[in-house]
Amino acid sequence: MPLGPSGAPPLHCSAALLLHCSATRKLGPTDPRWIWKNYQYVLAFYYAIKEINKDSHLLPNLSLGFQLYNAFSSDQLTLWSPISWLSGRSDLLPNYSCQTQSRSVAIVSGTTAAFSAEIGTFLELYRIPQMAPDDSSLACAMVSLLLHFGWTWVAIFISDDLKGEQFLQGLKVEMMKNDAEQCIRCPPHEYPNTQRSRCLPKVVAFLAYEEPLGTALACAALGFSALTAGVLGVFVKHRDSAIVKANNRALSYVLLVSLAFCFLCSLLFIGRPNMATCILQQIAFGVGFTVAVSTVLAKTVTVVLAFKATGPGRRMKQLLVSGAPNFIIPICSLIQVMLCATWLGTSPPFIDTDAHSEHGHIFIVCNKGSVTAFYCVLGYLGSLALGSFTVAFLARNLPDTFNEAKFLTFSTLLFCSVWVTFLPVYHSSKGKAMVAVEVFSILASSAGLLGCIFAPKCYIILIRPDKNSFKGRKLGGK
Numbered sequence: 001m002p003l004g005p006s007g008a009p010p011l012h013c014s015a016a017l018l019l020h021c022s023a024t025r026k027l028g029p030t031d032p033r034w035i036w037k038n039y040q041y042v043l044a045f046y047y048a049i050k051e052i053n054k055d056s057h058l059l060p061n062l063s064l065g066f067q068l069y070n071a072f073s074s075d076q077l078t079l080w081s082p083i084s085w086l087s088g089r090s091d092l093l094p095n096y097s098c099q100t101q102s103r104s105v106a107i108v109s110g111t112t113a114a115f116s117a118e119i120g121t122f123l124e125l126y127r128i129p130q131m132a133p134d135d136s137s138l139a140c141a142m143v144s145l146l147l148h149f150g151w152t153w154v155a156i157f158i159s160d161d162l163k164g165e166q167f168l169q170g171l172k173v174e175m176m177k178n179d180a181e182q183c184i185r186c187p188p189h190e191y192p193n194t195q196r197s198r199c200l201p202k203v204v205a206f207l208a209y210e211e212p213l214g215t216a217l218a219c220a221a222l223g224f225s226a227l228t229a230g231v232l233g234v235f236v237k238h239r240d241s242a243i244v245k246a247n248n249r250a251l252s253y254v255l256l257v258s259l260a261f262c263f264l265c266s267l268l269f270i271g272r273p274n275m276a277t278c279i280l281q282q283i284a285f286g287v288g289f290t291v292a293v294s295t296v297l298a299k300t301v302t303v304v305l306a307f308k309a310t311g312p313g314r315r316m317k318q319l320l321v322s323g324a325p326n327f328i329i330p331i332c333s334l335i336q337v338m339l340c341a342t343w344l345g346t347s348p349p350f351i352d353t354d355a356h357s358e359h360g361h362i363f364i365v366c367n368k369g370s371v372t373a374f375y376c377v378l379g380y381l382g383s384l385a386l387g388s389f390t391v392a393f394l395a396r397n398l399p400d401t402f403n404e405a406k407f408l409t410f411s412t413l414l415f416c417s418v419w420v421t422f423l424p425v426y427h428s429s430k431g432k433a434m435v436a437v438e439v440f441s442i443l444a445s446s447a448g449l450l451g452c453i454f455a456p457k458c459y460i461i462l463i464r465p466d467k468n469s470f471k472g473r474k475l476g477g478k
Contacts, residue, residue: 042068045066045108046066049064049065049066052064065104066104066108067085067104069081069084069085078115078118078119079119079122082107082119082122082123085104085107086126105129106128106129106130106131107123107128107129107130107131108131109123109130109131116130138167138170139167139170139171139173139174140174142156142171142174143171143174143175143177143178146175147178152195152197152198156168156171179196183196186199187199188353188355188362189201189202189353189355189362190202191359191360200360202355202360202361202362203360203361203362204361204362204364205358205361205362205363205364205431205432206271206272206273206363206364206365206432206435207269207270207271207432207435207436207439208270208271208272209270209271213432213436214270214271217266217270217436217439217440217443218267218270220443221263221264221266221267221439221443222263222267224263224443224446224447224450225260225263225264227450228256228259228260228263228450229260231256231450231454231458232253232256232257232260234458234461234462235249235252235253235256235457236253238461238468241461241468242468242469243457243460243461243468244457244461246404247299247404247457248299248302250326251295251298251299251302251325251326252299252454254291254295254329255292255295255296255299255449255453256450256454258288258289258291258292258295259292259446259449259450261284261288261291262285262288262289262292262442262446263442263443263446265280265281265284265285265288265442266439266442266443268280268281268284269281269435269438269439269442270435270439272364273351273364273365273366274351275350275351277366278349278350278351278366278367279344279348279349281349281366282340282343282349282368282374282377283340283344285442286336286339286340286377286381287333287336287337287340289381289445290332290333290335290336290380290381290384291329291333292446292449293332293381293384293385293388293412293415294328294329294331294332294333294384295329296385296388296392296408296411296412296449296453297328297332297384297387297388297391298325298326298328298329299325299404299408300388300391300392300395300405300408301325301328301391302325303392303395303404303405303408304391304395304405305324305325307395332384335380336377336380336381339373339376339377339380340377342373343369343370343373343374343376343377346370346373347369347370347373348369349366349367349368349369350366350367350369351364351365351366351367352364352365352366352367353365354430354431357430357431358430358431361431363430363431363432365431365434365435378419381419382416382419385412385415385416385419386412386416388408388412389409389412389413389416392405392406392408392409392412393409396409404453407452407453407456408452408453410452411448411449411451411452411453414445414448414449414452415445415448415449418441418444418445418448419441419445421441422437422438422441425437426438426441
């Protein structure tokens with residue numbers, strides 16, 4: 001007997017392998033035909049035993065052997081192989097052992113957990129160790145191969161039965177277990193592909209002029225600004241008419257110019273942002289709308305003073321003649337300029353990226369810098385609009401000759417409604433939609449002021465010139 005590395009005789013351990021290697025199909029009462037199946041497992045098992053026994057460092061002083069038994073997966077034949085192994089005879093003798101050689105110390109039971117469970121109770125009666133297979137072992141080995149060789153795309157052929165389906169499910173589970181352990185987070189400017197096997201560069205996006213939404217908003221801005229310029233031309237041409245004089249043509253000119261500026265400033269929000277446009281966006285928006293709203297406030301105060309000047313006393317008339325309401329515009333605008341200067345001096349807007357709003361895209365946006373400063377500018381603008389609305393509403397019942405207050409009331413009400421609606425919609429939007437909401441609000445509020453204040457006047461000037469006199473028609477009357 002050969003000796004082991006330590007000088008002691010080697011030990012021999014044997015295991016019984018119960019494997020689904022065949023199925024029985026009876027052609028007659030005594031004519032069974034064996035149909036081999038899963039034979040590859042026998043070859044793999046035999047090769048593994050041979051390689052282990054060849055290496056003296058794996059199991060020193062120990063060699064392995066095995067006995068192979070066919071396993072039947074049926075109610076009548078499930079226990080045939082275990083009992084045959086126990087008795088050592090082809091004719092089954094329960095509770096008797098007729099083996100002439102040493103019995104195996106354990107059983108490796110089949111290739112499925114279901115078969116192992118079927119014979120497990122029987123083997124427990126004889127206190128025989130059972131090595132039950134794990135149905136996921138093959139899937140785990142497959143994933144290990146993929147990781148070892150770095151394969152990202154393989155073709156897998158499986159049997160079209162329940163076992164093949166179970167293997168496929170197990171493979172998916174094992175791949176997820178490995179993808180969670182092995183995965184690394186993609187950089188902010190990249191995103192994972194659908195297979196989560198590699199990172200892809202994100203598409204840089206912004207509200208561009210070339211896309212339909214950007215084109216529509218830009219055309220609307222240019223169209224409204226051209227319309228405003230046309231209205232200004234009409235007022236200049238008919239500057240000596242009764243309706244233009246009655247509503248303070250100087251303030252009308254200022255309002256029309258500021259509205260045209262507001263329409264055009266929306267173009268700063270479209271296109272690829274840069275540092276200059278990010279700063280100019282907020283300055284143009286804040287100062288432009290402040291001039292427009294303060295002009296509306298000045299026109300409203302002018303209407304009130306004009307009505308008061310018709311009564312006794314000269315104080316109101318002196319205020320009206322001196323042009324005191326016109327000082328509202330520079331005073332209110334100066335305050336807004338100071339707010340904007342403070343904003344730019346402390347935390348100015350800057351170029352930022354939004355990589356989380358939409359999968360696969362990274363948006364270039366203008367960060368407001370100081371959110372507090374932004375809301376101070378917007379809040380101051382809202383307070384001016386609310387003040388204009390209040391004064392215009394209180395003056396709405398003045399005599400018809402000075403009934404521009406009604407139109408000023410409607411315009412400021414629409415202006416306030418647009419920006420009150422803007423806040424929740426703006427905060428619930430991301431990426432391009434956020435910029436589009438801001439541009440739309442600028443265009444809608446500016447168009448509201450233009451339409452409500454100047455549409456009735458243009459109608460009288462261009463369509464009903466016979467009403468364009470103090471005697472022919474009182475503004476706002478029938």
